[in-house]
Amino acid sequence: xxxxxxxxKVAVVTGSGRGLGLAYAHALAAHGASVVxxxxxxxxxxxxxxxxxxxxxxxxxxxxxxxxxxxxxxxxNRAAEEFGRLDVLVTNAGILRDKVLWKMTDDDFxxxxxxxxxxxxxxxxAAAVRMREQGEGGSLIxxxxxxxxxxxFGQTNYAAAKAGIAAMARTWSMELGRANITVNAIVxxxxxxxxxxxxxxxxxxxxMKNGEPLPDFLRKGEGFGTxxxxxxxxxxxxxxxxxxxxxxxxxxxxxxxALWSHPQEIRAAYAxxxxxxxxxxxxxxxxxxxxxxxxxxxxxxxxxx
Numbered sequence: 001x002x003x004x005x006x007x008x009k010v011a012v013v014t015g016s017g018r019g020l021g022l023a024y025a026h027a028l029a030a031h032g033a034s035v036v037x038x039x040x041x042x043x044x045x046x047x048x049x050x051x052x053x054x055x056x057x058x059x060x061x062x063x064x065x066x067x068x069x070x071x072x073x074x075x076x077n078r079a080a081e082e083f084g085r086l087d088v089l090v091t092n093a094g095i096l097r098d099k100v101l102w103k104m105t106d107d108d109f110x111x112x113x114x115x116x117x118x119x120x121x122x123x124x125x126a127a128a129v130r131m132r133e134q135g136e137g138g139s140l141i142x143x144x145x146x147x148x149x150x151x152x153f154g155q156t157n158y159a160a161a162k163a164g165i166a167a168m169a170r171t172w173s174m175e176l177g178r179a180n181i182t183v184n185a186i187v188x189x190x191x192x193x194x195x196x197x198x199x200x201x202x203x204x205x206x207x208m209k210n211g212e213p214l215p216d217f218l219r220k221g222e223g224f225g226t227x228x229x230x231x232x233x234x235x236x237x238x239x240x241x242x243x244x245x246x247x248x249x250x251x252x253x254x255x256x257x258a259l260w261s262h263p264q265e266i267r268a269a270y271a272x273x274x275x276x277x278x279x280x281x282x283x284x285x286x287x288x289x290x291x292x293x294x295x296x297x298x299x300x301x302x303x304x305x
Contacts, residue, residue: 019192
């Protein structure tokens with residue numbers, strides 16, 4: 001088993017006061033990294049730092065809502081001031097404002113895009129500048145979602161942001177390759193405050209809180225587990241063991257890890273001189289239209305009662 005040693009490395013994890021972000025911060029610290037914890041709630045951030053330091057790790061808190069250039073600079077500068085450098089950025093911060101299209105307001109849309117998409121951009125840009133100045137490479141680990149890969153009912157803003165994050169990971173992997181900075185998007189699935197609102201999952205999450213293990217059909221079949229299950233991917237991608245992994249979207253949850261495909265053409269048809277609406281209508285059913293793609297996150301498959 002290869003050893004994942006992050007001793008001497010410094011990480012910023014946005015939105016790491018609780019949930020998945022806290023699990024990422026703990027995992028990085030457990031493997032030797034010093035961590036800047038970020039949250040909008042000072043008490044939550046300080047509690048997260050305390051939990052990491054009491055476990056033997058090194059961490060400090062920076063309380064600021066991500067999205068702006070100023071917030072990104074604060075996070076990167078805090079890492080440099082406290083620990084002397086920056087090697088790893090995990091862009092986990094996020095909010096939800098779920099509504100169907102005809103009910104979603106400008107504020108609902110803008111708030112989610114600002115935190116997820118712009119927050120990822122501004123933090124990654126600041127981190128890339130710092131890492132390039134250091135000249136020793138680094139790791140950008142962007143947090144995506146199945147909603148960004150497939151869409152999800154009622155999540156126009158969130159799905160768009162997460163799809164954009166996947167596209168940014170692919171783009172930045174090319175732009176930062178010469179600087180030895182890897183860029184990947186992770187696609188976690190876990191029992192969180194968000195997923196426990198899904199009626200199908202709720203009883204299993206409640207049972208888990210009471211000490212019962214999640215059944216195999218969830219952990220393996222659905223790739224659904226705890227935040228700590230998802231956290232294993234972060235130290236790996238931050239380590240030298242993953243130095244050749246970049247530009248990828250990697251799913252993790254429960255007992256499952258998976259590589260998501262990148263969008264690509266699956267069928268094509270040709271017409272000499274180009275297409276007209278009529279020739280498209282004639283050819284569509286037996287050519288490119290013969291294999292239309294599904295949308296949405298597949299419904300979980302539960303055992304029959």
